[in-house]
Amino acid sequence: MFETLLPFFQAMLDQTGLVHFTFGNFVMCVLGCVMIYLAITKHFEPLLLIGIGFSCIVANIPGPPDVPGGPAVSALLYVVKEGGLFHFAFEGVGKLIIPPLIFLGVGAMTDFGPMIANPKLVLLGAGAHLGIFVALIFAKMLGFTMNEAGAIGIIGGADGPMAIFVTMKLAPHLLGPISVAAYSYMALMPLIQPPIMRLLTTKEERQIGMAQSRKVSKLEKIAFPIVIAIVVNLFFPPVAPLITMLMLGNLFKECGVVDRLAKTAAGGLINVIIMILTVAIGSTMAADKFLTVQTIQIVVLGLVAFAFGTASGVVTAKIMNLFLKTKINPLIGSAGIASVPIAARVSHIVAEQENPNNLLIYHAMGPNLAGVFGTAISGGILLALLGAA
Amino acid sequence: MNAIIPDTLAGALILSIIDFFLSFVIIAGIGVVLAFFPLLNRFASAEDKHGHKHSHGKKHVHGHGHSALPAAASVTPAGNAADQHVAAISAAVAVVVGPHKIVQIERAN
Numbered sequence: 001m002f003e004t005l006l007p008f009f010q011a012m013l014d015q016t017g018l019v020h021f022t023f024g025n026f027v028m029c030v031l032g033c034v035m036i037y038l039a040i041t042k043h044f045e046p047l048l049l050i051g052i053g054f055s056c057i058v059a060n061i062p063g064p065p066d067v068p069g070g071p072a073v074s075a076l077l078y079v080v081k082e083g084g085l086f087h088f089a090f091e092g093v094g095k096l097i098i099p100p101l102i103f104l105g106v107g108a109m110t111d112f113g114p115m116i117a118n119p120k121l122v123l124l125g126a127g128a129h130l131g132i133f134v135a136l137i138f139a140k141m142l143g144f145t146m147n148e149a150g151a152i153g154i155i156g157g158a159d160g161p162m163a164i165f166v167t168m169k170l171a172p173h174l175l176g177p178i179s180v181a182a183y184s185y186m187a188l189m190p191l192i193q194p195p196i197m198r199l200l201t202t203k204e205e206r207q208i209g210m211a212q213s214r215k216v217s218k219l220e221k222i223a224f225p226i227v228i229a230i231v232v233n234l235f236f237p238p239v240a241p242l243i244t245m246l247m248l249g250n251l252f253k254e255c256g257v258v259d260r261l262a263k264t265a266a267g268g269l270i271n272v273i274i275m276i277l278t279v280a281i282g283s284t285m286a287a288d289k290f291l292t293v294q295t296i297q298i299v300v301l302g303l304v305a306f307a308f309g310t311a312s313g314v315v316t317a318k319i320m321n322l323f324l325k326t327k328i329n330p331l332i333g334s335a336g337i338a339s340v341p342i343a344a345r346v347s348h349i350v351a352e353q354e355n356p357n358n359l360l361i362y363h364a365m366g367p368n369l370a371g372v373f374g375t376a377i378s379g380g381i382l383l384a385l386l387g388a389a
Numbered sequence: 390m391n392a393i394i395p396d397t398l399a400g401a402l403i404l405s406i407i408d409f410f411l412s413f414v415i416i417a418g419i420g421v422v423l424a425f426f427p428l429l430n431r432f433a434s435a436e437d438k439h440g441h442k443h444s445h446g447k448k449h450v451h452g453h454g455h456s457a458l459p460a461a462a463s464v465t466p467a468g469n470a471a472d473q474h475v476a477a478i479s480a481a482v483a484v485v486v487g488p489h490k491i492v493q494i495e496r497a498n
Contacts, residue, residue, distance in 0.1 A: 119423035126409075126416040133405030140401035146394065149401060219433050220426045227422060235415070370416060377415050381408045385393050 020062035024287030032056035032282070038187070045187035045342065048160075051278025052183060056285040089276035090283075093175070096168055098277055099161035100245040105270025106161075107249025108262045110340065112224050114365035117213035120320070121332070121363070125370025127316025128336030129378050131156030131309030135301045142297055147171050150382045152298055155182045156305025157375030158189070158339035165242055166379045170386060176284030177295040181302035183281060186339045192303070193310045193334050193346045200314045201330050206354040208329040210363045218254070225251040228373075236380035243376050309337040313367070328363070335364040338371030 013019055035053030039046035092098040115122060136153030144152060147170040154166040155178060163182040167175050185192065198206070225247035232243040252262040284290070317333030331351050335343040344364035351360040394400040 116423055116426055119420040119426075122416050122420040122423065123413070126413045129412060130409065133409050136405055137398070137401050140398050146396040146400060146404070150404075214427075216426075217430050217433070219429050223426065223429055224423075228419070231419065231422070370419075373419060374412055374416055377412045378408055381411055382404070385404055385407065387393060 017062040022062075022287060024291045025060040025062060028060040028285055028287045028290060029057050032060070032285075035184075035187075042190075044190065045183075047274055048183050048278055049187050051275060052180070052282040052285075055279045055282025059283045059286045089280040092276060093164060093179075093280045094168065094172070096165060096241070098273055098280075099165045100241045101273050102161045102270065102277070103242045103246040104249040105265050105273065106340065107225070107246040107251075108253045108265035109270070110246075110250060110253075110369065111221075111365075112250060112369055113216040113221060114213065114362050115369040116216045116220055116224055118363070118366045120324075121328070121366040122370035122373075123320065124313055124316055124333050124336035124367035125338075125372075125374035126336070126377070127319075128309050128313030128333060128338075128367070128371055129157060129374050130312030131305035131307065131337070132375075132378055134308040135305035138304060139297075139301050142301075144297075145171075147386055148174060150386055151178055152301050153305065154178075154375070154379055154382065155185070155298075155302040156309045156337075157371075157378060158182070158186055158306065158309065158337045158343065159372060159375040160186060161242060162239070162338075162372075162375050162379050165239070166383065169238075169383055174294075174298065176281070176289060177298040178302075179281045180285060180290075181299050185302050185306045186342060189306070189339060189342050190346055190349070192306050193343070194350050196307055196310045197314055197331055197334050197347075197350050200311060200318075203354065205318070205330050206351060207358065208327050209355075209358050210329055210332075210360065211326065213362065213366075218256070221254040222251070225254065232376070236377060238383040239376045239380040243373070246372070306337070310334045313337055329358070329360055332360055332364040332367055336367035336371045336374065338368065338375045340368050340372060341365065343371070344368035 032053040032055075035049040035056065038044040039049035039053065089098075132153040133156075134153075135156050136149045139149035139152040140146065151163075151167040151171040151174055154163050157163065160179065160183050164175065164179055167178045171178075229244050229247040232247075233240045236243070249262075249265045252258050252265055313333035313336040314330050315333070316336070317328055317330035321327045321330065329347075329351060331347045332344075335347045337343050344361060344367075347364035347368075348359065348361040351358045394404045
């Protein structure tokens with residue numbers, strides 16, 4: 001009797017994921033849980049980490065093989081493979097539809113007033129991008145090709161959509177680890193940046209107060225997206241799709257006559273895109289593809305890029321102070337790394353810890369927004385010089 | 390793809406140096422463009438003055454330059470509007486729509 005039932009139970013067991021579950025899957029499930037934990041308890045970019053963490057867990061729960069004797073297939077892959085629910089999410093990322101749409105929403109949410117009000121601070125948007133090139137050089141030393149190294153370097157721009165965009169042009173096979181590293185480090189910036197910022201500044205420097213910026217008129221705010229769109233399309237065609245959409249979203253917001261469009265771009269549309277994007281990224285985190293030496297190298301290089309970017313931003317601010325009559329607080333330098341508004345918030349919090357009356361958020365938003373353009377410019381030059389434009 | 394930079398460590402160094410400094414130059418260029426933005430306000434205020442002169446010129450013909458502004462009947466509070474808020478609301482309305490306007494305050498249905 002038992003001998004008759006045994007093959008039957010064995011066949012049933014083979015149809016579940018239990019027998020295919022590996023230690024790697026377990027590690028990735030724990031990683032997914034850590035992401036969700038950080039999002040819920042520490043509020044580290046919950047909009048990103050909840051979706052990525054959840055789909056990372058599900059992507060690592062193997063189902064039965066597609067063909068008898070073949071490799072185990074995660075149930076999540078059924079929704080991302082052709083014809084599946086999230087197939088078009090994947091296609092959207094792969095065919096570069098999603099990143100411009102994210103920029104449209106970001107533009108509709110962003111007030112570029114702080115950047116327009118204090119033009120000299122835009123230099124910090126370039127200064128904080130040394131990390132891109134440090135990571136690029138280290139990646140080349142580790143044996144990555146130039147295109148792969150360029151895609152890895154752009155993690156240091158701390159701009160998720162731009163990282164996806166450049167990676168898809170230079171090294172599409174690295175999309176999974178690069179997007180995961182970029183978005184994870186953006187979420188972990190409140191942990192990564194403050195020690196570096198404190199290390200490179202004195203207590204007196206961290207307490208420097210900054211005068212209130214001038215008021216930016218509505219006319220300037222309307223002119224800004226139009227002027228920048230012209231400049232970027234003229235000089236940086238490789239990254240024009242992203243910046244053009246960013247500026248279109250911002251024009252929706254600032255012109256004041258298409259509130260419905262601005263609200264949709266900044267609300268419903270970007271929320272849908274975030275859901276799609278996070279599932280698409282998380283579903284690339286299957287253990288067999290993610291737990292490789294190459295991925296670990298990329299994750300470490302991403303951390304190097306963020307650390308050097310933060311440091312170079314602070315040092316650039318300190319160099320600027322040598323020439324400025326009215327000193328700026330060097331803590332806002334680290335905000336030039338982009339990742340709007342996380343990096344600006346970090347600058348504000350670190351300054352507030354030194355002096356509760358020192359409110360830097362508005363000043364830090366200037367270099368933070370300039371950082372978006374800094375990443376776009378660096379990415380554009382990278383694509384042009386590597387022949388991927 | 391026609392890569393301009395060789396796929397070597399030296400190539401990576403050259404690429405990084407060119408890209409980093411070019412980024413600085415271009416961002417500085419954007420900064421210079423932004424520094425000229427306050428000039429837009431001068432043009433706008435000059436345009437405003439011109440517009441005002443124009444509307445004052447027409448005043449004698451049409452009665453008032455801002456004829457589309459609403460005018461209503463009374464500053465007496467209607468319905469449940471608190472008496473102590475009426476002065477503040479009237480002042481705010483006066484600032485927005487200009488003096489010599491009569492506004493009726495009542496509960497919205």
